[in-house]
Amino acid sequence: MTNVLIPPTAETTVPPAVKSTTPHRVVIVGGGFGGLYAAQALGRSPVEVTLIDRRNFHLFQPLLYQVATGGLSPGDIASPLRAVLKRQKNTKVLLGDVVDVDTERQEVHLKRGQTVPYDSLIVATGGAHHYFGNDHWEEFAPSIKTIEDALEVRRRIFLAFEAAEKETDPEKRAALMTFVVVGGGPTGVELAGALADLAYSTLKRDFRNIDTHETKIMLVEGMDRILPPFPPELSAHAAASLEKAGVEIRTQTMVTSIERDRAVLKTGDQEDVILTKTILWAAGVKASGMGKILADKTGAQCDRGGRVIVEPDLSIPNHPNIFVVGDLAHYAHQDDGRPLPGVAPVAMQEGKYVAQLIQARIADKALPKFQYKDSGSLAVIGRNAAVVNLNWVKFTGFPAWVIWLIVHIFYLIEFDNKLVVMTQWMWGYFTRNQGSRLITGHDVDRVEEVYTQH
């Protein structure tokens, strides 16, 4: 990115506030991977850290699809932020919703009027799902970004099977047992794989009137192959594994319409109407609303997805003490200029880098610009199968699945969770059982209505 992108503003540049007598105040907005890793990297610095989040926990999003498909409980993949940071005496956690930033007075504003002053600000509020202008699709095709989303999707999946068990009309029963996953990226692939496991093995003996082997699972991708960011041979391997598991893959296919009981898919000139009660959206991510607030207040540019285009040190142009990290940041890759992908390792490395930069500034040192170290990517396809690209070597099948498992358990923040999740998983692995497939929530009845209306 070049400076032409930066419009002239009346605002004066706020210099980084270093070497004051009171400790340097770092405010971090968002306790996801970016924000939490920044906070942890500042744990032993002579700074005052305030981490603000709307929720009281850090969520390990890469495993959220497991909550949605009944393999894990919310508590297994979330850790209370206070517990994670309790040993960091320089760090406060604040439950709050940031609604504005005052760059002049250097403070953030919370929903109920509270203000929090900062010397350095790190914004890491991540992304939300994106329906590409079809927001009305969300009602019938939910996506999975929060615990509540995952539990809602879980309700829908299991209520669909429950309704199918009661349904006597074969056509309606087939529609109830048809699941469409939109988006062939890692989330869509993992979701489709988990659905196949669920339908074809976990639930196979649970019902008396339906045969869960008749479940139809479709994975829809607009590009010419699933897992587009992976090397083509891994995409091919993943597609073969999914198809062997029973998933029907439609590439070069767009969704043109979503309604309560159907999805319309378009491949080339051909349109197919799929009768289904359960459509899951794994197709698009856009930046959270903080992107717009920052752009308004600092004159920063956003890309089409609403992500803030940042400087090579992850700061906002002309605001060297305001940083954006993680899914909310548009950072051009050092080699090809394309934005870094919205994945956990990018957010973690960006969070750590900004923490180091703030520490360097306080110590009056310089730091080279941020460089993303890409150590590879992973996607799991189901029980025993995954694809792993470590750049220098690729894995598929069971070895890839083991690597995937180790990496994910390693990065689960708190050890007590790791132990429990590992036990749960190993047990689930041997018994093919999933204990967490509860249908919960005050609105069960409302959702059930949807599945029983004809």
Place this chain on the structure above:
Amino acid sequence: MTNVLIPPTAETTVPPAVKSTTPHRVVIVGGGFGGLYAAQALGRSPVEVTLIDRRNFHLFQPLLYQVATGGLSPGDIASPLRAVLKRQKNTKVLLGDVVDVDTERQEVHLKRGQTVPYDSLIVATGGAHHYFGNDHWEEFAPSIKTIEDALEVRRRIFLAFEAAEKETDPEKRAALMTFVVVGGGPTGVELAGALADLAYSTLKRDFRNIDTHETKIMLVEGMDRILPPFPPELSAHAAASLEKAGVEIRTQTMVTSIERDRAVLKTGDQEDVILTKTILWAAGVKASGMGKILADKTGAQCDRGGRVIVEPDLSIPNHPNIFVVGDLAHYAHQDDGRPLPGVAPVAMQEGKYVAQLIQARIADKALPKFQYKDSGSLAVIGRNAAVVNLNWVKFTGFPAWVIWLIVHIFYLIEFDNKLVVMTQWMWGYFTRNQGSRLITGHDVDRVEEVYTQH
């Protein structure tokens, strides 16, 4: 109970349908301890079992207070009914809400019009909470009967601490850190003990502005001692342990008023206004609505709590093929004529007995009337302490806690849950940590409003 209680009805007695050519159809309403144990005891009988529940899981209610206080996840104490019963080929599970019973045609009616015919009917729909005519208290003093209740209470407890951390007014902060538990039975004692653990050990390093040792926990009981069903020396021991843990106990005390920000307690002639934002109700249980439906349709009598007064074989007078078990049944104890308590062992034994009775009838055999075998009672007071009364021997302190733990883990239905819960617990025991204290739900913001309105 004598026959004078039974009003004359026009209805003819339906004889037990035995020795037909088609299998005897047993319909069980409710998948709690009573219903599930009945279903399991019928697993190898030549009968057709249909288990109907509004929820798709069996809930291990004795540990629900642990979900409310963040020690366990919902998935740890709930097992999908289909999974528990999947090996029983003669058993169907139906997700549905029973709204009526037609005793003439021998069928139950579900909410959306479906009917299910029965030859024998077992009703085990349990109880709901009971505010003794003060239903408006429920909004400010929730009780814990369902997973959703437990998560709501969890939200309130943790949001109270979060709000206290932000509060600057000392009086308001003290109110936020005051918890009142109404009811000194096992549930109230366990809840108060868990709150003390939470405030005085688990959370002690989590906050920066508040000292969680200043948390005030009050346990209110109308009788002259807590745990009234236990022997007096165990009550005294439990009271001493709770007080040592930091809980203030008020016996012979009634709640006379509950509002958004206060509870009024009356001890003798003295009234105390307790400023608090978090009141938890563990005082009363009444029968579920099925009691009234059964009484209307069969002429059966209900007691003051709405429980159906049953015959010595747990059937409804004049309806030998309709049985009521568990918390919905009023069964007079063989020795003193008082109703059996609403606890899990009673429900389990009743469920099993009815299953055996149905089997005996099919085989043209007689069965003596139901006899409750009381093997004792347990209540846990917190980490390391419990009271156990096995009738022939009593335990307190750590040995009692170990017995409590073993009994509870033994009765958790599914083994995968047992393994996970045991790991979680042992880990929590050594680390004094609780990973499940997430504030979740779509209405978090609404609840937060309550805690931040002054």
